[in-house]
Structure formats: structure tokens, C-alpha cells
Amino acid sequence: MSNQMFHTSKSFDQDLTETTDLFLEMGALAGQQVAQAMHALIEGDMHLAHQVVEQDSAVNQLEVLIDERILLLVAKRQPAARDLRYVMAVSKGVVDIERIGDEAAKIAHMAQQVAADNSGTYSYHEVQHLSNQVRLMLHSALAAFEHLQVERAFDVMRSDGNVDFEYQSAMRALMTYVMEDPRQVSHVINLMWILRALERIGDHARNIAELVIYISSGTDVRHSDFETVQQAIDASKIG
Amino acid sequence: MSNQMFHTSKSFDQDLTETTDLFLEMGALAGQQVAQAMHALIEGDMHLAHQVVEQDSAVNQLEVLIDERILLLVAKRQPAARDLRYVMAVSKGVVDIERIGDEAAKIAHMAQQVAADNSGTYSYHEVQHLSNQVRLMLHSALAAFEHLQVERAFDVMRSDGNVDFEYQSAMRALMTYVMEDPRQVSHVINLMWILRALERIGDHARNIAELVIYISSGTDVRHSDFETVQQAIDASKIG
Numbered sequence: 465m466s467n468q469m470f471h472t473s474k475s476f477d478q479d480l481t482e483t484t485d486l487f488l489e490m491g492a493l494a495g496q497q498v499a500q501a502m503h504a505l506i507e508g509d510m511h512l513a514h515q516v517v518e519q520d521s522a523v524n525q526l527e528v529l530i531d532e533r534i535l536l537l538v539a540k541r542q543p544a545a546r547d548l549r550y551v552m553a554v555s556k557g558v559v560d561i562e563r564i565g566d567e568a569a570k571i572a573h574m575a576q577q578v579a580a581d582n583s584g585t586y587s588y589h590e591v592q593h594l595s596n597q598v599r600l601m602l603h604s605a606l607a608a609f610e611h612l613q614v615e616r617a618f619d620v621m622r623s624d625g626n627v628d629f630e631y632q633s634a635m636r637a638l639m640t641y642v643m644e645d646p647r648q649v650s651h652v653i654n655l656m657w658i659l660r661a662l663e664r665i666g667d668h669a670r671n672i673a674e675l676v677i678y679i680s681s682g683t684d685v686r687h688s689d690f691e692t693v694q695q696a697i698d699a700s701k702i703g
Numbered sequence: 704m705s706n707q708m709f710h711t712s713k714s715f716d717q718d719l720t721e722t723t724d725l726f727l728e729m730g731a732l733a734g735q736q737v738a739q740a741m742h743a744l745i746e747g748d749m750h751l752a753h754q755v756v757e758q759d760s761a762v763n764q765l766e767v768l769i770d771e772r773i774l775l776l777v778a779k780r781q782p783a784a785r786d787l788r789y790v791m792a793v794s795k796g797v798v799d800i801e802r803i804g805d806e807a808a809k810i811a812h813m814a815q816q817v818a819a820d821n822s823g824t825y826s827y828h829e830v831q832h833l834s835n836q837v838r839l840m841l842h843s844a845l846a847a848f849e850h851l852q853v854e855r856a857f858d859v860m861r862s863d864g865n866v867d868f869e870y871q872s873a874m875r876a877l878m879t880y881v882m883e884d885p886r887q888v889s890h891v892i893n894l895m896w897i898l899r900a901l902e903r904i905g906d907h908a909r910n911i912a913e914l915v916i917y918i919s920s921g922t923d924v925r926h927s928d929f930e931t932v933q934q935a936i937d938a939s940k941i942g
Contacts, residue, residue: 524926531923535791542781552774555791559798639889646885650878656892660899684770687763 476541480550483533484610487554487561490526491606491672494561495599497523497568498665502595505575505658506588513579516572523565527558546679553675557609560668564602567661567668574661578654586641586648590634591655594662597627601669608676614697620673621685621693627666634659715780719789722772723849726793726800729765730845730911733800734838736762736807737904741834744814744897745827752818755811762804766797785918792914796848799907803841806900806907813900817893825880825887829873830894833901836866840908847915853936859912860924860932866905873898 497516504513534555537543543551601620608616635656642652677685677693681700685693736755743752773794776782782790840859847855874895881891916924916932920939924932 528923528925535787539783539787544778548774548778555794642888646888649881649885649888684767686767
């Protein structure tokens, strides 16, 4: 762990490092699930889609394991101040990552429906574009968490606005398309669910980024405007 | 608080009671938001819909406040065993309630779109039916949390299966409807988003119910089958 938390107890650091490693492993696994679900969709790879749905339980098991570790860590070590914020943040973060795994499984499930349906002619251009954006967000959010980089976390928060904009515009494009060719309704609705899942993954990545700022600054920025976030970051640098 | 936790420190009980009261208040507020959003939809009450969207920030503020309280409580009181599980559960639970508030705001937003669109002829029968079910689930989950009633919590978990079934069947009905009358596509998609929001609210109520069983039994039943849940409940009665 490179986030420069030093403690007198070697063992506490070890506990924290192990928990962080599990958290990052869980995040990487969920990210991989999203990538594979998208690959399954675009290539029509039903074997891979099935695999993504099956592997969701691995993400879920990590959630349970990490929360167990956190409970033990808090009970045994009684962390305070930033350490306590850190473990509480991990406890929140696993919920977001578990949901990302769920959304990946939903996309994989939709990939199966899209392949079975086989009637669609609408391209995956917008879906793939949005997918690339949210996967980058998740990757940055996890890296920001690993190294406790507040500026990088703030970038993730800001990029969620772009994702929402792209999402809205892709939804409008799909709506126009289905109005012109109502026979595509079933295909279009499947694509809409996928867009929604991607947009949700972006939200969860943003939540993880907010936790990074919370750990470092002590300010809960979950429902704050960007000006307040900037102030919290600035104050944490002085403090 | 009537969940029979006794402590030597009067002040700890007081802290816990205050936190629980805030949690229940937040849950009740989110439940009210869902009810009002549905009312706005069915009655076409745009003023109420606007109000629901506005009031989402009150739910969000309670989330921040409760998490602040929990951090102080853990740092100051260093709770152990069931007390620690309890506060960690509240910390998880506020995330679910905040999301319920978000879903209510989404429904209210859709209510505005539906009213502006004004082209739909499809009835709200299924939507209202599902809404009644998930509102009951939320109500039961919060009551189970207040009184730490594991059997009641288990009932909530089981009823989520019915909600998912009703959701799937309502989605199919809407799909058939739009196939027959493609001019309704815009209206139908709005109704689909509302159904999805309601189904998500059911999931969050189930999550809260799972926390009740976790507090009482010490077993994390989030990704468990019902047999395992029953065993955890039985064991907690003996233990």
C-alpha cells in the first residue's frame, strides 16, 4: 500500500494492507466483468456472457470477506481519525463494487437476449463509447483509491457529468431510431437497459472517487457541488 | 429504541438510540417520497412531482448526518460484537435508503415526462400494484430493523421474489402492448423506467432486511439461499 499511513503497530498496517489489496482485487475483478460483458455483447459470444453471469458470485464473496475483515479490524484495532475513515470508506466502497458486478451480469444477460433476438440492426457505437468511458472512470477511481490521489479522484467526479451527457444523448438517439422503425423496439429496449447499466457503473465509480476525497480531507462530498469539493481538497493540502 | 440492547454506559445507549431514530426517520422520509412520486404519477400532479425531486436533498442530508454520527460513535465508544455489527449495519443501510430516495426522485421525474407526453393510454394498474408491494416491503423492513425482528425480516427477503416475478410479468405485458401499438413506445418506455425503479426499491428493502438478520445472528446473509438464512435465524435463537 502506497498511501503513506504509518502506525506504531506493524500488525495494524498489515491488516489494512490486506484489506486494501482485497478491495482493489474486487474492483479489478468487477472491472474485468464489465469488459467481458461488453465483449460478449459485441462479439455475440454466448459462452463468455454465461461466464460473466456465473462469475458474479466471486465478486459477491469478496464483498462478504472484506466486510468480515473490516469488522474484525475495527473491533481489534479500534482505529481513529483517518484510519477509521479509511476502513469505513472501504466498507462503503465494497457496496459500489458489488453493484458494478451486478450491472456487468445484467449486461451479460442482455447480451444473451440480444443474441437470441437477432433482429437488431442498430450499431453498438454509442454503447461501446459509453462503456469505454465508464471503464476508464472505474480504473481511475480504483487507482486514486490505491494511492489516495485526491486530484485524480476529483477528475473522476467531474467526468461523471460527461458520462451522464453521453448517456442522455445515446438514449435520445435510440428513441429517434425506434420511432422511425418500430419493429426494432425489442432490440432498442435491450440496448437502453445496457446504456442504463453503464451509466450506473459510472455513478458507482464516482462514489468510489468521493470516498477517496472523504478519506483524505475528512469532508463527505457525496452530495456537494464541485466548489465545495475543491475547497475540501485545498483545505486537506494545508492541513 | 425497543431492540433490547443494554449497556453499562447510559450515554452509549443514548447515542445508539439517536442514530437509530435518525435512520428510521430517513427511511420513513424515503418511503413517503416513493408514495408521493406514485401519487404525482397517477394523478398527474406536477406540483407534487416537483416537490419530490426537490425533497431528495433532505434524504441526502440525513445520510451525511447519520454517517457522521456513526464515525463519532465508533471512535468514541469503540463498540464490539453486536453493537459494532449494529452500527456497521446502519452505515450500510443509509446507502440503501439514499438510493430509495433517488429512485423516488426518478419516478417523480418520469411522472413529469409522462404528463408532458400526454399520449399514453396504457393504464397504471401494474405499476400501482408493484408500487404497493415494494412500499409494504420497505415498511416491513424498517419495522423489522426498529424491533430487530428476524422472522419479519426474512418475510421481506422472501417477498422480494414475488416483486421480481411481478416486475418481469409487467415488463412482458408492456412489451406486448408496444408491439401491438408502436405509437405508444415513448409512453411505454417511461412506464418501464418506473417499473425498474420500483423493482430497485424492492431490492433495497430486501438489503435492509438482510441487515436485520446480520445484526441478530452475526451471519452475513446477503448472497445466501433461504436455507442458509433459516439456519442463521435458528442458530441465533439458540445462541
